[in-house]
Amino acid sequence: MTSRRAPEGLITACLRTLAAEDGWNRANAYTAHYLALHARAAGVLTDLASDPDFLVAADPEVLAGALGSGLDPALPASARLFLRCAHQLRGREPDERAATLALAGFQHDIPLDLPRRHDALWWPLWAQVEPNAYHRVLAGHTGPVYAVALGELEGRPVVASGSGDCTVRVWDLRDGVAIRVLEGHTRGVNSVTLGRIDGRATVLSAGGDGTVRMWNPDNGAQVRVLEGHTHGVRSVVLGRLEGAGIVVSGSDDGTVRVWDQRDGSTIRVLDGHTHGVRSVALGVVDGLTVAVTGSHDGSVRIWDLASGTLLRILEEHTGPVRSVALGELDGRPVIATGGGDTRMLLWDLREGATPLRVLDGYTYGVNSIAIGDLGDGPVALTGSYDNTVQLLDMADGTPLRVLEGHGAGVRSVDVGHLDDIPVAVSGSYDSTVRVWDLSEDGTAHDWDDHTQWVRSVAVTLVDGRGLVVTVGNDRAVRLRDLRSGALVSVMRGHTDWVRSVTCGDLDGTPVAVTGADDATVRVWNLRDGTVSHVLRGHSDWVRSVCLTRSADRTLAISAGNDATLRVWDLGRGSTVGVLASQAGPVYSLAAGGSPGRPYVVAGGDDGSVRVWPLTGESDPLLLLRGHTDWVRSVTCGDLDGTPVAVTGADDATVRIWNLREGGALRVLEGHTGSVHAVVKGTLGLVPVAVTGSQDGTVRIWNLRDGSHVVLPLPGCTGLALDGDTLTVATQRGVMAVSLRPAPRRSWG
Structure with missing residues (x-):
């Protein structure tokens, strides 16, 4: 090894000298691709990886492989930061890689000496995002x-x-x-x-x-x-039965099959479940080889594999059972089960009459359970549709860690060790596999900002100061400085998730209007944080709010799950009218028109876009069809003299509608997931729409020709565009980026 390190060290030194003379941004192709490998062979990669300019210049694929898992405590923080976002750097130009790495530095409070690249189309200004555990993303799958x-x-x-x-x-x-x-x-x-x-x-x-x-x-x-199965197979495990190797599988056909490993023949078919079998686990109790199966029929069944006999049925779950796992607790064999009823249950495998423990709090259910021992006793790892992985102490059910980072529901988890370091592995509907470091201190971070998803964001001016207003699942309304991201104040009053916020002026007073799952709309004075009005009338969640002017008064429009649009006189805090019900829940609103003829555009769960007048008529002006799924977001404006609406939907498309003639001007395709946010504006002289999607990207579209650029900003739930500053709400916080076109480049 020593004899090899000497020449590799010489090559590394020469390449670094050339890069220093030319500048990392002009590093030659050989240096960009091979320097990391030479440095690793020379034993100096750790030192080299502390240079952020090298991290930008290097081939992301090669450097990520050379750095390894990132679990080595000797790695500099900058190297672990690179590994966190390496999957977003592949295939990107150096200016995009620099911007992405700089944003990661803001998100994880790791300062990087990375000045804005002269050719960068976007650059992070700040980020206030809840810290999460170190993990590496394995990207390559093109489906969940x-x-x-x-x-x-x-x-x-x-x-x-x-x-x-x-x-x-x-x-x-x-x-x-x-x-x-x-x-x-x-x-x-x-x-x-x-x-x-x-x-x-x-x-x-x-x-x-x-x-x-x-x-x-x-x-x-x-x-x-x-x-042999007649429907899809949901689960497969390996095991042994009476000294012979077996395979056991559970299927949507409601059966469990036991196969001979050697020739693939069927040994036995276990019938009994009345719906599909989602999960299978094998174990041995008192010398008896058993299979434990969980089904969409809500039951857990324990089988004697040697005879095929059903030993016991566990029926405490009130929804489908999606996962079963076997382990040991205090010397006795136990079963952990979870599913769609928001609970994980722990059972004694020998007795199993009633659960040993019921662990509540899984709002979106349990998709997957894995049991392991990290050195301090048995733990259970779970994955859920709330996008999180949770680690629990099995002895008393105490939550140990909540691992956040996935951009969609977590379908599968496993727990184990990598070179004696405890790790968790998760697979998600966001198409990624993530490897989590469980050796880090799981103590909660000192975090005084949004503690759950941020749902909506707006930007406004208060006494000459730009402010960002955010709302989310923690029920709070937060104000922060647009320039720095510093928290200014927190306003509380809603008693459930706050889904929407918009800002405006009410008789010279800057206000924010919010809609929440508590079925209320609240009007906040942004100068002193007081509530001017609490508007009641909705019978279900309020999903969207917007503001407009009509004659001499300011109107607020709200809509949600009760399928009505309510119009409010904001000055008086009273109802002006209730527009005719749509076919179902309304997910998005935007106001347009003029004070003499205002209208509101509403997107619904049936894929429709309706344009309603706010001047007394009871029927919609337009009914626009084209989307094939929920319309999540809508914005209004002008495109070269034509009034338009831009909508984003769960069908992954963005559509531009002509509100004068009622047709679709263009369908913008490129997103591969639900479009949750749309905002319209102008960059330079180019009219643009900015869209955020569940596919992990924000896209900036030229509304004239449909061309677009992609920003790797995952988890977007809301957008606000103020000049060339884009504020992005995400599942974990809020950030701002500059979209100022660089010299010699434009959005056109």
Whole structure:
């Protein structure tokens, strides 16, 4: 090793000298691609990775592999920061990589000496985001990740993942590289497991195509296909029965099948569940090999695999059971079960008459459970549709960690070790696999900002000072300085999630209007934080609010789950009228027109866009159809003299509507997930729409020709555009970026 380090060190020194003379932004292709590998071989990569200019210049794929998992405590903070966002840097130009890395520095309070690049189309100004645990993102799947499993292949720690893209990927946990992509399933892969069959490393997968498949991970060859289920297979595990290797699978056909590992023949079919079997776990209790199965019929069943006898039915769940896991607590075998009824239950495997413990608080249910021991006793790891991974002490149910970072629901989890460091692995509907460091101190951060999702953002001017107003699931309304992001004040009063905020002027007083799940609309004085009015009348959640002028008064319009649009005189705090009900919940509103003929544009859950007059007529002016799913966001404005609305929907499209003639001017396609936020403005001389999506991106569209650029800003829930400053609300906080076009570049 020493003899190799000397020449590698010389090469590294030469390349660094050249880069210093030329500037990292002009580093040659060889340096960008290979310097990280030479530095690692020379043992100096840790020092090199402390230079943020090198992190920007280096090939992201190569550097991420060279740095490894990021769990090495000797790595500088800048290197771990790079690994956090490496998946967002791949395929990007250096200016975009610099902006993304600088934003990550703001988000994780790690200062980086990175001045704005002269060619950058966007640049972060500040970020106030709740800190989260260190984790590495493994990106490559093009569909939701339904399954993850930790294991080892010939001494190499790996994680296998199965996806809706019909593939299985095997990742090297140390460097985050996909070492094998296994293709053969014709529908999504719901379950994966790793083990040995006849002494050979094997990957098993179960898919929506009704098959279980065995793979040789060394060469990617498909060894065998197990067929017999008549519907998709949800779960597969390896085990032993009376000395012989078996495979056990659970299916949407309601059956559990036991297969012979050697030839793939069916040993036994276990019938009894009345709906699909979502999860299977194997264990041994008092010498008896048992299978525990969880089903959409709400039951958990325990089977004697040798005889096929049903031993016990556990029926405490009030919804579908999505996951079962086996472990040991205080010397006794236990079962952990979870599903759609917001609870995780812990059972004694021997007795099981009633749960040992009921753990509540899973608002969106439990999708996956894994049990492990990190050194201080057994723990349970869970994944949920609330986008989080949670770690619990099984002894008393105490929450140990909440791991946040996924941009969509977490479908699968596993827990284990990587080089003696405890780790969690999760797979999500956001198409990523994430590897979490569980060795860090899980003590809550000193965080006094939004503690849950931020749902909406607005920008306003109060006595000459630009302010950002944000609302969210923690029921608070927060004001912060637009320039610095510093918190100015917090206003409280709502008793449930606040979903929407808009700002305006009421007789010379700057106000914010908010709508919440407590069915109220509140009007706030932004000078002193007091509530001017609490507007009551809705019978369900208020999802959207907007403001406009009509004649000599200021109107607020609100709408939500009760399918009505209510118009309020903001000065008097009284109802002006209730517009005719839409077909279902209203998700978004925007006001347009003139004081003499104002209107409001409403997007609904039926994909429709309706334009309602605010001057007394009872029927909509226009009914616009084209979206095929919920219309989440709408904005109004003018496009070259034509009044338009721009809408974003769950069908992943953005549409521009001509409000004078009633037709669609253009469909903007590019997003691959639900579009949750739309805002219109002008950058330079170019009319633009900015959109935020569940696909992890914010996109800036030229409204004249439909061209767009992509900003890697995941988790966007709301947008506000003030000049060239874009404020972005996300699931974890709020940030501001500058969209000032760089010299020699424009948005046109």
